[in-house]
Amino acid sequence: MSATATAKRPPRPRSGMRVEFDRDACIGMFQCAAEWEAGFEVDRDAGKAVLVDGEETEDGVFAREVPEDAELDAKFAARACPVDAIAVYDDDGERVV
Numbered sequence: 001m002s003a004t005a006t007a008k009r010p011p012r013p014r015s016g017m018r019v020e021f022d023r024d025a026c027i028g029m030f031q032c033a034a035e036w037e038a039g040f041e042v043d044r045d046a047g048k049a050v051l052v053d054g055e056e057t058e059d060g061v062f063a064r065e066v067p068e069d070a071e072l073d074a075k076f077a078a079r080a081c082p083v084d085a086i087a088v089y090d091d092d093g094e095r096v097v
């Protein structure tokens, strides 16, 4: 049996785009979850959205990379938030929404 070379690849294509979610600012209107279903979950008990796969980078602030195929959804989610709790950054770290 011969050894097979296996290339390591990220599980999904990456855009370098990042989304940041300020959970303290969130007032639970859930437009974000409507715009990006895979990105935001609804926590009705807490009255807050949950950033799926988000890591807490500071107190109450969660961030994650945006998969390439979700860039538009992430931007729409950020634009839809009435309290500006969602920010989207490009791969240069510049805020785009």
Ligand code: SF4
Residues within 6 Å of the ligand: 025, 026, 027, 028, 029, 030, 031, 032, 033, 048, 049, 080, 081, 082, 083, 084, 085, 086
């Ligand atoms: S749209 Fe904004 S306020 Fe509404 S649940 Fe999402 S993050 Fe919270």
